[in-house]
Every structure is written in C-alpha cells, then in structure tokens.
Amino acid sequence: MAQTSLGEYERDSMSNIGPSIIAKLNRRLFAQPNHPLSIVKTHIHAYFQPLSFALFDHFDPVVSVKQNFDDLCFPPDHPGRRPSDSYFINNHTLLRTHMTANEGEFLRAGHRSFLIAGDVYRRDQIDATHYPVFHQLEGVRVFRDDEIHESNKEGESPFTQHAIKYDHESQPAFNQAALRTVTDSLYHTLNGLMRHLFGPDVPIRWQTCYFPFTCPSFEIEVFYRGRWVEVCGSGVLQQSILQENGLRERNAWAFGLGLERLAMILFDIPDIRLFWSEDERFLSQFRAGQINTRFQPFSKYPACWRDLSFWIGDGAEFDEMGLYDLIREHGQDLVEDVQLVSESHECLCFYYL
Numbered sequence: 001m002a003q004t005s006l007g008e009y010e011r012d013s014m015s016n017i018g019p020s021i022i023a024k025l026n027r028r029l030f031a032q033p034n035h036p037l038s039i040v041k042t043h044i045h046a047y048f049q050p051l052s053f054a055l056f057d058h059f060d061p062v063v064s065v066k067q068n069f070d071d072l073c074f075p076p077d078h079p080g081r082r083p084s085d086s087y088f089i090n091n092h093t094l095l096r097t098h099m100t101a102n103e104g105e106f107l108r109a110g111h112r113s114f115l116i117a118g119d120v121y122r123r124d125q126i127d128a129t130h131y132p133v134f135h136q137l138e139g140v141r142v143f144r145d146d147e148i149h150e151s152n153k154e155g156e157s158p159f160t161q162h163a164i165k166y167d168h169e170s171q172p173a174f175n176q177a178a179l180r181t182v183t184d185s186l187y188h189t190l191n192g193l194m195r196h197l198f199g200p201d202v203p204i205r206w207q208t209c210y211f212p213f214t215c216p217s218f219e220i221e222v223f224y225r226g227r228w229v230e231v232c233g234s235g236v237l238q239q240s241i242l243q244e245n246g247l248r249e250r251n252a253w254a255f256g257l258g259l260e261r262l263a264m265i266l267f268d269i270p271d272i273r274l275f276w277s278e279d280e281r282f283l284s285q286f287r288a289g290q291i292n293t294r295f296q297p298f299s300k301y302p303a304c305w306r307d308l309s310f311w312i313g314d315g316a317e318f319d320e321m322g323l324y325d326l327i328r329e330h331g332q333d334l335v336e337d338v339q340l341v342s343e344s345h346e347c348l349c350f351y352y353l
C-alpha cells in the first residue's frame, strides 16, 4: 500500500486532525506477524479460509463522507457525522470510522465472500479500552440465487421468524426464503467463529439491535471469564446498498468486529495503548500462530494521579473531545485515563492518570 499522506487534501473549517493522529497513519501494525493484532486477524482468517473468503488488509483509511455514511444509509443527523466524533480532513473527506465504509468498493470489484481489515479512527474519551485509532475486521458474504432455499420448516436461528416479520416492515421487497437462508447462514457462521476464538463451550448470546446498513441487525455477546462481552455487530445487508453496488436481486450478510477488543480478551492485555508499544518487553511476548498467550505485565512504576481544573468563559461551549485530543497531543500515551470528577456551572475538574 502506498503511504497515506494528508498533504494532497485541501483543508477547511471541518479539518480536525492533529499530529498525534497523523503519526499513526502509516504505522501498519498488521505488517508485524508477531503483533497480537496480526495474530488475531490471521486466526479469524484461518476460520474463513475453508469457506473461500479472501482477506484484504492493506488499504488507505481515507474515505469520502459518502462512502462512510451516505452510501450506508446513515441518517443526516447521525452523531458520527459531526467533527466532535470523527476525524475530518475536510468537509467531504475523513478517516474512516469503520471498515464498513470500504464494503462497496469490494462489492463493485466483484468480490462475493471477503474479509477486509484495517485501522479506523474515532474521537473518543481516554481510558484503558478507548483509543482514537483501532482496528476492525469486516466480513461480507453475497448469496447467489441458487443458494437460496425454499423451505417449509422454520428457520434454524432463533431470529429467523423474528427477522422475517421485522424485515417485512422495513424492506417489503425481501423474499422470505432469502431472508431465512441468509439469517441462518449468518447465525451458523458467526457461532462457529465465536467457538473458534473462545473455545467449543463458550456461551453465546445474540441480541437484535440497530445499524443503518443492515436489517435485521444483531449484536453477539460471549460469556468469557465471568462476564458478557459484546464482540461483534452483524446483520442482513440493506438491499438498497446491494443495488447501488450493482447487485440487484441479491442478498448478503455482513459483520464487523474490533480486533483490539478481541486481543485484549484473548491475551489478557489490560490497556489498549499497549498495541502501539514498540517495547520489546511487550512485543516479544507474542508469536504468530499462538493464540493462547497470557500477557505478563512488566512496568515497575506505579500509576501517578494528577488533577486538572479549569474555568470556561461565560457562554463558551466546552469541547470534551477537543480536551481529550489536546491531552493526547501533549501527554501522548503516558496518559492512561481521564475522568471528570466534578462539575459546577463554571468549573470542570478532571482527574488523569
């Protein structure tokens, strides 16, 4: 992949990308086979390879607002479209906020079963599980007509009946046999993936939810080390999206998952900043192909808390994400956590670690 450079883009009043984000653009953590994110990505690909899914993982995170939001049916007032939530290069270009933004180009290029993995960018709070750059893996499977089975029996997934009712309200053109086939396939494929990742006996819970680009939509949770953890979003792709990408009368499912979240669970990594570490004491603990590593903490320095309070001028608006970016620019990855501890009508007090 060519280096990502923002130099060629015009800036305008929406531009909000600072040096600490620019510095992350070409780090390409996937290029290191022993990096925990590469290990998890490769392990997921190993599950999908026998199902003939191709993996693509080196392409530019710069996308248009159209690709990231409009083409995926995001409503005009969706919070992700605001500069307080996303990193804009200018009014119509941004750093993708999710890998779903690249689905369309792979569909148009003729791919029908594929995984796409890469870096995504979101303005966020500062704590051990949030970082403004993280990695997602997205999967898509398009069905041919001869793969859709008419069936008199009820669908196998507990959602099939629900999905059919639900979907007829919002996508009346949907054919019931197609919806049943696609939902059942999604259910089996992702349950299999969860067992591949977390072991054969892991309890798995599916919930219906909302994503603008899928209908019906589901979230998958696994019960791992004593708690339910949400690990994956998925659903049946909106037919309008398939049509826009030249796939009239076709059906497809899609899913997306966060690789840091999975790696933190699988390897017991307590802090998301560690994925960016170049410290051998971190990197040397992981080996390509080994999914059972348990991270051993190595820092001998105790945490150190500071507090910070400030006043905001009368009538001025407080830009919370702006404060987090400012702290990251100056404190870099030394700052682990920032919490608002008290707020009066004119004073905000933050605690940081």
Ligand code: DAH
Binding pocket: 097, 098, 099, 100, 138, 139, 211, 214, 232, 233, 234, 235, 236, 253, 254, 255, 256, 257
């Ligand atoms: N793009 C979603 C996110 O970033 C994740 C997702 C949900 C991807 C459902 C999908 C999907 O493909 O079908 O939160």
